[in-house]
Amino acid sequence: MSDTPEQPGTQSLQEPSLDEQIAAYQREFRDLDPQVEKVVSALGRLNRRMNVAYGRQVADLGISNAEWEVLKTLVLAGAPYRLGPGELAKRLGLTPAAMTHRIDRMAGEGLVTRDRDENNRVRVIVELTDEGRAKWLEAMRMATDFEEELLQDLSSDERGVLGELLIRLLRRVEHAQPDAGGRLTDLD
Amino acid sequence: MSDTPEQPGTQSLQEPSLDEQIAAYQREFRDLDPQVEKVVSALGRLNRRMNVAYGRQVADLGISNAEWEVLKTLVLAGAPYRLGPGELAKRLGLTPAAMTHRIDRMAGEGLVTRDRDENNRVRVIVELTDEGRAKWLEAMRMATDFEEELLQDLSSDERGVLGELLIRLLRRVEHAQPDAGGRLTDLD
DNA sequence: CCTGAAGACTTCAACACTAAAGTTCGAGCC
DNA sequence: GGCTCGAACTTTAGTGTTGAAGTCTTCAGG
Structure with a gap:
């Protein structure tokens, strides 16, 4: 679903929990695949939260x-x-x-x-x-520390799996398939 | 690393391939965990591409x-x-x-x-x-079609795994751990 | 050479967002 | 009942972005 990235200076996004959100969508929109929605919504939220975090960190260095x-x-x-x-x-x-x-x-x-x-x-x-x-260099150090911490709960195997799955999605979006069934062309 | 979301109207982001990017960072910044970087960079890119796609779709409906x-x-x-x-x-x-x-x-x-x-x-x-x-409703239909297509290459099991892994990351970022080793507090 | 066309940036006007300062209304207090 | 405080929104000033128009330079002909 996406939840596009819009943070005010550095506010606290306040939204319903992921599960609540998906349940609400299902009430309003019958043919919704909860599994797909879960992946997509989690992706969007995770990214927004991360960007807020990056923003704060580099702000401490005096850059935007x-x-x-x-x-x-x-x-x-x-x-x-x-x-x-x-x-x-x-x-x-x-x-x-x-x-x-x-x-x-x-x-x-x-x-x-x-x-x-x-x-x-x-x-x-x-x-x-x-x-x-x-x-x-300073920003890079802060960023990698943060990223390391973010992934802390995942084992090396899990990190590998996650990376591979994400890259498969990325490929699908980047090479905008020569149409062997699915469209999605002209993505960028 | 993040790659924050900045699309112009609807341009073609043109950047080096993920692998090239990671290799370049490793040259410039020794202690970089490629596995972590891969996950984080893929996440960021995927999200930007998806937002561009959503933007185009809803634009067809006359809304931003x-x-x-x-x-x-x-x-x-x-x-x-x-x-x-x-x-x-x-x-x-x-x-x-x-x-x-x-x-x-x-x-x-x-x-x-x-x-x-x-x-x-x-x-x-x-x-x-x-x-x-x-x-x-119209936007929702377009969005879910797109999302379904995006995940097309993933089996149901894979979708489940991906969803769970993402949610674990999300939890880490949202509940900003009561500090049992890792910080990351005050995220939002 | 001189001219016209194309390329690489910059400038300008319009728009969207933030932070901070207003405005208006409701509540509590004496 | 009149005062003050606080809440909820709006207004204002300033910044950053887009899209379109403008400037300057290079290059290909004639």
Whole structure:
């Protein structure tokens, strides 16, 4: 069902329990598969809660979740940690316009630099600063600690199984099946 | 790692493959548990993709994802499908101010009505209209079809296992353990 | 060269959300 | 009965995002 991600600053989402929710849906909508609904709703909720948690953690470092996303993307690019605004926008799923402003802010805070490419003056190069990289590292440490704790109750086998199942779903959504029975095409 | 939910209107998120991403992180950050990272990253990605998909579907019905959330919450409330703006805000994780505007729009579109409570004139009652309920039903049908298709490759057993594992994670995040070893308190 | 077309960003107007400051109504107190 | 407090919503100011329009640069012809 999804429960899209909408947190206010850092509030306490207050909703009925998962089981109550599913029971309510079944009352209102007869042909609902509870098993499917359970998986989908749990997925959505889990994700929202996690995002709230990440947001709090990076806030302690003085950066926003949005800024952290940019730092991660730049680090993922590897080595000199450079990427153009357009490329960043594509990877983050933002419009170029939003990227322009985001980079403005981050450059102002010293997390990245923004320069014109000398070889092709239409292009702009955004590069991580040492400070930006340091912030990333701190955030990364907090994030992995949190993630480790989140999965604490699961055995290694269970973690493996969970990972595999999720990846199968992801594949289904990403490669938008060449239609061998199920549609789901044009997902993105 | 999370990959927070940020889609532009309805773009094609373009990112490295999950395996590439994890490999890159390992290069940059030594003590990273690939198994944990796999689970967390898959969760985040899956969710973003799903939200994009939901957004497209409800857009075909002429409503936004945000509006659909309100419809769902009202239906979940049951029977006369009424809730105050404050209560709605709490359940959706929005500020009351945002709720005011959202209700304005939706009332303008005839999806809900907004009236003062006769017994307590400070209170406002938002009620689903028949049109709103009809929209919900259509959206619900599309959503469940999509969800069914998403899980198509998983056997009933696998769906059950996945659901249980997710719920265990959810519990860990929701009840923010009374600290018997792991922290994670104050999550929301 | 000079021109036209395409690409990569930026600027602008409109919209949605947050935080904080109002407004209005109901309740308790003396 | 009039006062004050608190609750529930709305308004305002500021930020971040989208979509469309605009600018600047490069490249392919003519």
